[in-house]
Amino acid sequence: MVTGQGLPALAQYGDDATNRWLSAAAHLDAAYARDTDHELTKDRLTALGPSLGVDLVAVARHVRLAVRRSDHRDALLSVLLAAWAGAAVSLVYGLVRNMATLTDLALYALVAALGGAWILVLLFEHRARTLALRVVEADDPPDTLAPPLDKDLEAGLRAQERTNVVPYEEEAEFRHPFVGSGDAFQERVWQPIDIGTPAASPTGGTLSVIPFDVVDLHTYVAREMGKIAGLQGLRARNRLYVLGTRVRHAGEELLPDRLNPPRALLPKQMVQAGLVRSGGGMRTYLCLERVGEGGRVIVSMHLRARLQHPSLTWEVGVYLIPPLHPRFEEVRTLRLDAFGHWWTLGTFSTRTFLPALFGAPSRLARHAYAWAAHRWRMGHLRRDIGRRHVEFDYGASTSVRQRAADWEQWRYSDRTDAQDFAQRLQQGVLTATEHFLKAHNVDTSSFDQAQQVINHHSYNFAGPIKGPSIFGAHGTVNVPAGGPGPGQPPAAPAPAQP
Template sequence: MLPKYRTDAVTRRLCASAHLDEGFARQVHEEFTADGMTATGLTLGVNLVALVRHATAAVGRSDVRDRRLSWLFGALVAAVIMLLYGIVDGLSGLAAAGGCAILAVLGTAWWCVHRAESEARAVALAVFWTGARPEDLAPAVSPEVEGRLLEMKRANVVPYAAGAERTSPFVGSGTKIKEVVWQPMDISRPADAPGGGSLTITPFDAVDLHTYVAKEMAKIAGLEGLRARNRLYVLGTHVPLVGPDLLPDPLGRPCAQIPSRLVQAGLMQPGAGTRTYLSLERVGDGGRVIVSMHLRARLQHPSLSWEVAAYGIPPVSRAFHRVDRLPPDGFERWWSLVRLATVQTWPALRGAPRRNHRRGSDANRKARALEKWRKDISKRHAAYDYGAVDSLRERVSSTRELGHSDRTDSQDFLYRLQQGVLIATERFLKDHHVDTSSFDRAQQVINTQTYNFSGDVNGPSNFGDNGRIASYGPGAQPSGAAGHGAGQP
């Protein structure tokens, strides 16, 4: 049997990296566990519970190491003073004791660094190479945090930062590949009856159309594992206007799940900065390719059109591949740990007090800033932007890791999604006895369209073949050779 990517390859790689990259671990730990009021962008293709558990464990290990090193640094200073005092005053016994104390402190510091790195590597190798579930290899965090992470997995609302309104509200979906409104089609004419005359159009609304497409897309497009979900995208500054279902506490974070009636309302009667989209997301083998398409039916009788936005997330950056190069056992592993501890002991020992002070100072500064915002909100009714800016999965990705299979898989996903939307729309209209001649004419225009995209995704310009990707529907063919896409663990 040929080798295959693990379905949770990205999660395992990031969990392992949390133990090997202290900066990354602290970033994850703070983003998902710290007190705050800002929403978190969609993190597609990642088991957040597992990642946050490992990041929290890694941060705890680093904190313990630095606290011990800080104590040892204080002991080292005292030992050096003892040594110098004994030398100056001619107290050989005191000088000898000071010298022994210095050696003991340095040896203990070496062991602290060695032990912390050894534990980190052991967990990283276990989570990356063994078959155990990643979340089972690290202790659980607080039930409140894990509950919020599980809620985010099934999110049906996404608050986005006001700055994203000028570019893209789909925070967490990656780089924009395509954004277009398809050719409007007339849906006011009834279809012809088999025996002559006309059928009676079955009434429908945008919610009915979204529901049908969501249910039928996976089998129409031939994409196993396609995830379809209606989501309300809310401008961050308008979050309080949606009500307590989204923001129960104005001084806390927005919810990731809201009642379905609000999601439907964003489709039927979109408000200022509130619109509902049907998000179709496909994660490729091992998480290498993540392509999403966001659809919104613009149903204004007598016409229907689709707003379509396609996005892709590139592979995980090479910086997160360190676990691949770790020696698993034997002399090579032993020597690697000894060499690293020997090189890192003095910088780690000398910098421990400064690191501890900086972390405490940063935490206090952020707490003061958060408290100031909460006072401004409660006392001065200040407007706060609760929206997310990006997502973790976006930040760890790199377009340089795109391979040939990633590009072709992405292109195939996009073609299938676009084709599936057209097929599903046609079937829906026929089921509701709508004459599809206008749809057929609109589809001919859609089939011949090409789209220019912005963004540095594949080469100097974009996803796709020289920044272009054809849109085609049932029975049509792409206008050019297969283009390029995104993805990787």
């Protein structure tokens, strides 16, 4: 065991690094801030996808603060633009009427309006950069560096971070239901295991198999995985995945009001019911999630035990979320010295104050129109749902964290970390399954044979995909997840045929 006693400590990524990048980016990227504010805080009917490793309350507070500051700046710029327009009219009138005094005053007013706009843009950008730097450098948690939001809204976001149910949009059913978990790396059904043969007794004869069900198996694996896999910070929980168009058929526990979004937390018994017997478009999976250093890489494994006596199989899917897009780390490029800070602010203001000034009214009008259009759309949808009993798709399509990811940032250390996580998760599930079967007096000879086949499929995050057959070695079924897009890591290669 490596203890590291007596060795100097190296700099580490902060556990909340991703939260800080996403929160800081809100002050520097107006489009991201407005889109995320709309997703997290505005009226909605669809569910939010789980953002693994992200403090949604912290992000929501900072994007709301950034949006309000942007709107405040545009409101002040619109006033200055009105003053500038009035001065321009007065100047023309003074020139036409040959009124020297009025002409001089109008010129001063024009210059003052333009100068005021330049100063206004500079000061608001200074405030934005100061807050962004403070978010990434302060010891205080990011959520304490922005004003709180409505209590009910924040309570809903907190519940979303602990969610045990995920409604997913119907379109996601063609790929995989695990919205928010990233892109599929491997989807398989493991070799069947015979669980009907009792184990031999140490004193001779055979033992009696202790009955169990999938709830017992899932509970045991979830409880033991952290110790077995050796992955500190591993999160394991059962989660019910519900097709968005089937949400209202799940009952009032999930959708108490058809005119509002579904709940993020369900009673434990309802989640377990999806293990024993899946419903139409409703299945429960054991979700094992491991967030890498600073949240750069997230590996999740979704498991579902299929128990049909006397055979047990595991449905297994491994999904990856790569590091953040560079746009979310723009704060790293900001100058920290006083001269550089104000010099870059001055050049920024000089370059942008005219477009900011003359575009302020149209931006305010566009945002007001978007708000009104959203309110109209929500009202229209609620009327349709309430009066016509339309089957509405309440499902989520993605998440804040997944949407911010960029496969072009997939580096060597990220690949090796992800490979290590995936292999540890797989071996942990196998070890926990073996321990569980032995504890229930099941003969594990069939399991030992299946384990050899399963371990034959290694997790390799490099090399091209060539469209392998879905049938792997020894009867294992590989469910293809679709080819990777540009810059994405390829799927695992098919095992060599014996």
